[in-house]
Each structure stands twice: as C-alpha cells, then as structure tokens.
Amino acid sequence: MSTEQLQHRPLPPPIEAGSLVPGQEESIALSRRVHSPTLSERWAGRGQRSGDPYEVLLATHPRDLGPLLAEDAGSWGASRVTHEGRAALIFPTARLTPLSALIQPPDLDDPDRHRRAVALLLSLAELFEVIHELCDALIAHADLDMFAIRTGSDPPEAILLRPELTHPQSDPPRSGSYQGSGLDAPELSGWITRPVSLAADVHILGMLAYALLTGVTPSPGAERFAEGLPPLRAFDPDTPLGLDACVRRAITRTPERRYATVARFAQALREVIDHRAPQRQTTGDDGRITVAWGVHSEIGRGKLERHPINQDSHLESFDPDTGWGLFAVMDGVSRSDVGSGELASWLARSSLEREWNLKRPTPIYGRRFSGATPFPTNLMEKLSLSAHAAILDQIDTLRLTTEPHPGERLLSTTLAAAGLFGDRCALCNVGDSPIFLIRLDDRTVEHLSIEHNQLLTRLRAGWSIPDAFEAPGHRQLTSVLGLARCGEDGVEPMAPEVTTWSLRLRPGDLLAICSDGVTDAFGKETSAVLLDLLTEHLEPHMPAPDHGHLTRAARALVQLADARGGRDNITALLVAAGPWPDEA
Incomplete structure (x- = not known):
C-alpha cells in the first residue's frame, strides 16, 4: 500500500x-x-x-x-x-508483579539474595538486548512502572509494560528533552550535554541494580547524585566483591565511562556471581602471602593556613614470622569542644597499638586458621571499641581541668583499619576515612569502607535520593571514635557504628587506607586517579612491590592530592600482598 x-x-x-x-x-x-x-x-x-x-x-x-x-x-x-x-x-496485570514491589531493603538472613537479585537483573538485561538488537530501539526514558516480572516465573521473566514509549535508535530523544525520572541518564535530562545513545539504557539498568540491591527507590532528580550514592555494602555488608564496582560503572555520570552495552554490563554481573567468591568468606583454610607497605602524610597546603598541625595518625605493625599485622589511619575531627583532633587520633593509635601488642603472648596470636574457623572481624571491632573507650577516658580527664561544654563529638577521630591474618583480611571503619582494594591486573578499584554520615542515615530511613543530598549537612559524620554527650553530670558515651568486613587477599592485591583528604581532593575521580597513579608507579614491580616502591607511590598520591588544593590533612597508607616465595 x-x-x-x-x-x-x-x-x-x-x-x-x-x-x-x-x-x-x-x-x-x-x-x-x-x-x-x-x-x-x-x-x-x-x-x-x-x-x-x-x-x-x-x-x-x-x-x-x-x-x-x-x-x-x-x-x-x-x-x-x-x-x-x-x-x-x-x-494480564494480575499475573505480573510490578518491579517496584521488588525494591525492598535486603533480607540479610537470605543467603541467596545476591544471586536472586542478579538473576532478575540479567532478565532485565536480556529484555534490553532484545530491544536494542532485534528492534533497533532504545528505552532512554523510563520509570519503574515500565517494568514487571511474570509472577512465579523461574528464572525470572522481565516484561516491558510500555513498549509504545521506546524510541528508534535512528531517532533518539534530544539531550534535555525529558525531566529525569530517577532511572534516566543525566544526558537525557540535560544535566550534562551528551548525545542520547545506548549508554542511557546502561544507566537505567544500573539504577535498577542499585535499587534492587539496596532497597533505595529512585526518584526524579536522582541522576544528579548517582555517582555520590553510598556503596552497596552500606546497606548489605555481605555484598559480593566486585558487585559495587560493576553497578557504579553503569551509573557513572559520563556515558563514555559506562559499559559500552547492556550485554557487557550483564557479563560483568555474571562474572561477579559465578566466578568470584563472596567478599565476606567466613570459613576456609588459610594461604600464605608476603606483605609490604608504604605510607606518607602531609598537613595539606590549604589546611596549613587554618590549623598548621597534622591531625592524622597512622599505624603499621606486621610480624613476618606469623603473617599477622595491623594497619590503620585515624583522622582527628578538629571541630571539638574540648581537646583537639590530633589528640584524639593519637589516643586511638596508641590504644590500637597497645591492644594489638597485648595479643602477642596469647595462644591465639599467630594462629593459622582452617576449616570452619570464622574470620576475626570481631577482633577488629573490639580494637575499635577499646580505642573509643580510651578517648572517652581522656574526655573525662579533660573535664576535670576545664569548664564543661555540653555538646557532641567533644574529642573524636575517624578510623580505617585492616587486620591481616595470613591471607585473611579483616577490615573495620568508623567515620569517613576510606579503604580501597586495587587490583592492577584486572584494572579494578573497589571502595570497601562506608561513610557514616547523615546522607547514609537519611537513605536508610527512606528519604528520596535528591532530598537526602540537598538537605543541609548531608556529609556530617554520625559515627566517630569518641562520640559522646557531655553535660553537668559527666560524659554520656554514645556507641559508634563500627562497620566490619572481610576478604581473602591474593598476590597482587593493594589496599589503600587513607584519610578523607585524598577523596576530598579527587572527588568522583578518586578511583580513576588511584588506578592511573598506582599503575604508573607500581605495575612494573607487581606482584611484589617493596617498601620503597610503595612509599614513593604513597608520596606521589599525597602530593598530587595536595596539589589539588590540600584543604585537609592527607594520609595514604598502601599495603601490598605478594606471593609466598615457594609460590612465586
């Protein structure tokens, strides 16, 4: 016709x-x-x-x-x-489950929750691929009402409820032509000026992944803040290693840095679930690794003008005979009513060193674990709480010689620490000092710690993503060592939130334990900067860089952060796992 x-x-x-x-x-x-x-x-x-x-x-x-x-x-x-x-x-809507009904806080008692969520994401990815490859179309603009799951289907079958709202790939919507729905890419809403392409659908699937894995519902305007969302393990401490990095790459602001296609994103998800061990392994026989480290710390050129004292402290303790070691960075909080941040971080460091050394004469020290023995994350939490108690004791002492000042965070510090027990690594953090795992062989950077701040508290309480970011004080710390209220009747301790986590290190792994002066300097580019800088300085010496290599790399990282403004004290502690001589 x-x-x-x-x-x-x-x-x-x-x-x-x-x-x-x-x-x-x-x-x-x-x-x-x-x-x-x-x-x-x-x-x-x-x-x-x-x-x-x-x-x-x-x-x-x-x-x-x-x-x-x-x-x-x-x-x-x-x-x-x-x-x-x-x-x-x-x-037949009675036989379909809206995707929005599946966005719930993680059931931490369900051991299959990650596989179930990824299976659902792979079904959605398959739907996207059909739209892209068979229909030469793209979704571009979506909300949760566009998707459903066929009730009772196993494996899950994703359904597109609004096929009439898709766009031909030859005629995509213009940048800025839609108000963001919470799933949409920033280029669609005009937040950045880029052509709308298949990368926009990668962003949609990435936001769906974040929602399904955390229970945080996307809301209009979320595309402006996607890169700053807390890591997945802030909502689920057993998140498999690599899963957060996959999702974070999919929702990055710049289209060119996302996965090129939905198919590649789906493949990365499969690899995490099928080929990598969960990040919190609780049992298994120990292996042996060598350990080297390097550290560098500076006041920061911007901080020097306001408070010319380095309030960061760091601790490195390793016993090569047993393979046990403790590495930590403490960042003193300077906004305190009594005392100072440098005193708080020094007290925490001293307490950690003392309590760690007290373990040496005990039967457990230097033990090689095997079988069903759990990872010693409880030990890291006890060390943190001992440091917390030491700071509270000092606050009491200071109150005897100074006029009382009611308030909170009177003398406090953050903590980021890694305990090594052979190839077992137990991590803990309080506050916002970051810990990263860098694997240069597969060019990945994983942010292992979480930031205990008002943003996370608000999202856990069900705030929308834009409201959680835009309300005043979203970066204000909610957990530190030394958290207390001080009044006429003395110090009222407040229990800090201590996040613990564990993984097995393999030869070639790098841990970067830092103060937030590093992340403040580089912002959303921190992972990319870490990868590029450590590749330049350490890749020729992998998988076993020595103390000199690591110290030079730590110094280069700190000096680069200082050159970006140095608004805070800057500390970088690099710990490298190398092969045991018999296995090298």
Whole structure:
C-alpha cells in the first residue's frame, strides 16, 4: 500500500469505555484510558469472565506501531490480537508483579539474595538486548512502572509494560528533552550535554541494580547524585566483591565511562556471581602471602593556613614470622569542644597499638586458621571499641581541668583499619576515612569502607535520593571514635557504628587506607586517579612491590592530592600482598 493510500485509508471508529476487546482467553471490557501517546492508546479493563484486571494497548491508526509491535519482535509478556483493524496487546496485570514491589531493603538472613537479585537483573538485561538488537530501539526514558516480572516465573521473566514509549535508535530523544525520572541518564535530562545513545539504557539498568540491591527507590532528580550514592555494602555488608564496582560503572555520570552495552554490563554481573567468591568468606583454610607497605602524610597546603598541625595518625605493625599485622589511619575531627583532633587520633593509635601488642603472648596470636574457623572481624571491632573507650577516658580527664561544654563529638577521630591474618583480611571503619582494594591486573578499584554520615542515615530511613543530598549537612559524620554527650553530670558515651568486613587477599592485591583528604581532593575521580597513579608507579614491580616502591607511590598520591588544593590533612597508607616465595 502506498503512503498516499495509507493516508486516505479510513480510520477505525474511536475507542470508548465499555468496548470489548476479544482476548485469547476471554474478552476484555475497557473501562478507562491510562495513557494516550500519538500512535497508541492504553486502556485499563477487566476480563468479562474472570473479573481479572488487564491493560490493553491499541493502535489509534491502522498502520503498524513500529518495530516493537512487529510480528517477529515478541509479545512483551502480552497476547497479540486485532481489534477493529487495530493492532493490540493485552497485558494480564494480575499475573505480573510490578518491579517496584521488588525494591525492598535486603533480607540479610537470605543467603541467596545476591544471586536472586542478579538473576532478575540479567532478565532485565536480556529484555534490553532484545530491544536494542532485534528492534533497533532504545528505552532512554523510563520509570519503574515500565517494568514487571511474570509472577512465579523461574528464572525470572522481565516484561516491558510500555513498549509504545521506546524510541528508534535512528531517532533518539534530544539531550534535555525529558525531566529525569530517577532511572534516566543525566544526558537525557540535560544535566550534562551528551548525545542520547545506548549508554542511557546502561544507566537505567544500573539504577535498577542499585535499587534492587539496596532497597533505595529512585526518584526524579536522582541522576544528579548517582555517582555520590553510598556503596552497596552500606546497606548489605555481605555484598559480593566486585558487585559495587560493576553497578557504579553503569551509573557513572559520563556515558563514555559506562559499559559500552547492556550485554557487557550483564557479563560483568555474571562474572561477579559465578566466578568470584563472596567478599565476606567466613570459613576456609588459610594461604600464605608476603606483605609490604608504604605510607606518607602531609598537613595539606590549604589546611596549613587554618590549623598548621597534622591531625592524622597512622599505624603499621606486621610480624613476618606469623603473617599477622595491623594497619590503620585515624583522622582527628578538629571541630571539638574540648581537646583537639590530633589528640584524639593519637589516643586511638596508641590504644590500637597497645591492644594489638597485648595479643602477642596469647595462644591465639599467630594462629593459622582452617576449616570452619570464622574470620576475626570481631577482633577488629573490639580494637575499635577499646580505642573509643580510651578517648572517652581522656574526655573525662579533660573535664576535670576545664569548664564543661555540653555538646557532641567533644574529642573524636575517624578510623580505617585492616587486620591481616595470613591471607585473611579483616577490615573495620568508623567515620569517613576510606579503604580501597586495587587490583592492577584486572584494572579494578573497589571502595570497601562506608561513610557514616547523615546522607547514609537519611537513605536508610527512606528519604528520596535528591532530598537526602540537598538537605543541609548531608556529609556530617554520625559515627566517630569518641562520640559522646557531655553535660553537668559527666560524659554520656554514645556507641559508634563500627562497620566490619572481610576478604581473602591474593598476590597482587593493594589496599589503600587513607584519610578523607585524598577523596576530598579527587572527588568522583578518586578511583580513576588511584588506578592511573598506582599503575604508573607500581605495575612494573607487581606482584611484589617493596617498601620503597610503595612509599614513593604513597608520596606521589599525597602530593598530587595536595596539589589539588590540600584543604585537609592527607594520609595514604598502601599495603601490598605478594606471593609466598615457594609460590612465586
């Protein structure tokens, strides 16, 4: 049929409430119009026999609705019928579970939660791939209402409920043409100026991944803050190693830095679940590694003008005979009513060193674990709480010689620490001092610690992403060593939130334990800077760089951060795991 004939072809009669659409199982009585784009109308209705709810998508013109409704493009979880000359799809909504209903806080007692979430994400990825490869289309603009899961399907079957809202790849929407939905990429809403491409759908799938793994529901405007979202393990401490890095790459602000395709994102998810051990292994025989480290710390040129004292402290203790060691960075909080940040960090360091050394004469010290012995994360938490108690004792002493000043965080410090027990690594952090795991062989950087601040507290409490970021004080710390209230009746201790975590180190692994002067200097580029700088300084010496190599790399990192402004004290402690001589 020619274009002229098509244009003059009589239109079908208008669609009205009460119309009956014959379905494969029963006729559907249309009740109300749900959505009416240019080429189609979506109606809600009920089955005449069952009374079950349905949605019916009907063409408003006799011509085809495009590639997404072509006969060979799949039915999108719906049955395909023809009604009065119109193509139509009937969605049995009673048999579909809205994707929004699956966004819940992680069930930490469910050992299969990560595999289940990734299986759902892979089903969504397969749906995206069909749209991209078979239909030459892209979604570009989406909200949670566009997706559902067929109830009871195993493996899960993802359904696209709004195929009429997709776009041809040859004619994508312009940058800035939509207000962001919470899933949309920043280039679609015009937050950045980039062409809209398949990378926009990678961002949509990445935001869906973050929501399904954390329970944080995307809301309009979230695209502006996606890169600053807390790591997955802030909501689920057993998040598999590598999963956060996968999701974070998918939701990065710049399209060129995301996965090139949804298929590559899906492959990365499969590798994390199928080929990598969970990051918190609790059992297993120990291996042996060599350990080297280097550290450098500076006041920071910007901080020098305001407070010319380095309030950071660091601790390095390693026994090569046993393979046990403790490495830590403490960043004193300078906004205190009594005392100072440098005193708090020094007290924490002294306490950690003392308590660690007291373990040496005990039967457990230097033990090589095997079988079902759990990782010693409890030991790291006890060390942290001992340092917390030491600071509180000092606050009490100071109050005897100074006028009381009611308030919070009177004398406090952050803590980021790694305990090594053979190839077992137990981590703990309090506050915002970061710990990174860098693997130069596969060019990955994983942020292992979490920031205990108002942002995280708000998101855990159900705040929307934009509100959590935009309310004043989102970076204010909520947990530090020395957290207390001081009043007329003395010091009232407040229990800090101590986050612990564990993993097995392998030869070639690098831990970067830093103060937040590093992350403040580089911001969202921290992971990229770490990877590039450590590749330059250490890759020729891998998998076993020595003390000199690591010290020079730590110095280069700190000096680069200082050159970016040095607004805070800057400390970088690099710890490298190398092969045991018999295995080198």
